Amino acid sequence: MQKIANLIVVKDNQVLLLKKPRRGWYVAPGGKMDPGESVYEAAAREFVEETGAKAVDPHLKGVYTMVITDDTGSHVKNEWMLYTFVAHDLVGKPFETTTEGELEWHPVESLETLPMAEGDRTNLLFAVSQIGMQYGTFLYTEEFKLLKEEIQSSKEG
Template sequence: MRTPTLIADELRSMAHAGLLYSGNVYDQHRYLKLMELSAEVAQLEIPAPKPQLVKAYLEQATHICPLMGADAVVVKENQILLIRRKDSGLWALPGGNIDVGESVSEAAVRELFEETGLRATPVRLLGVFDAKIWRGRSLMHFYQMVTHLDIQGGELQTTMETLDVKFWPLDALPELDEGHRLMVPKAIEMLKSGETHLDLLTPEDLKAQIPPAPRKRAQPFRYKMIRGLVHLLFLMQRTPAPR
């Protein structure tokens, strides 16, 4: 089910694509209007003024595809490592955006070190989580790639991005940040089962594979009359003159 924020992000993405590829000034004006409307839809969930949302959208002018993030799962003695976020004060997996040129595992290793001070190596991918299903709180459509990491060294510490860093029992998790409330238990399940999570297609998703039926353009009477005259002249030119 799409939330108002995700609907707004889809509209914003369409507007950005239009502004990027359209050379028609009238269409560009329409796409700017579409962006303003998407900001109004976002306001249904986000308590922010429309100009502020439009500004945030314009700053992401190249974002026409979903963003990707990397989260790290580190488990020791039946406990999972979590960070307490500065922005919400709630607990979450260490992680952040994947930089251009990085692999998923590289980003997970880097984010773990930046947020906890620990060094690690990747073990395997636990899952790919779609924020529209797992209720992430990002303004933009987001995919989170969750990777199991094995600690190799370093010293556990808070950093400029965290309020606290702590191992929690797998069966006694603290209050988790939006999105992580559902995702962390699922990641633990994948860790125990040895499986990898992937959000499967729904019947609604499968509709995208059905080609749209061709639409016949309504032709005004004047257009039909001109087309008929052109066809008549073409036939007259091909008809040999009587001798």
């Protein structure tokens, strides 16, 4: 199973997002973990590689299972784990464009309406606005139509 780590930075009520050219969807910068790499190391490394800036004190906000199925939801075609981190500051000036797409600052509220995978919307909104951790499973078709979402969360008390 593939493991992916992404990281969203929130600063001055803005979030730094990467607009992917293929679909025009927005994502948090991130990517595949290298063998032997921790989820923290992967999120930090991928953020630097994709933005040219360094996130300050990122912390884990969610762990998700992402499942791609046929249109009926009965045959699994692909599956991966996603670890979502958040940070509230960065060092350096982010690139404007990379081979991965365009980096843009958007108001936090825009996470509710920008084009993106619905599971990303769920986990990024939680990461930037809630306390605690979120866990979940997202079931998608191959065209990334969300078929089912199961979410749990916990708050340290």
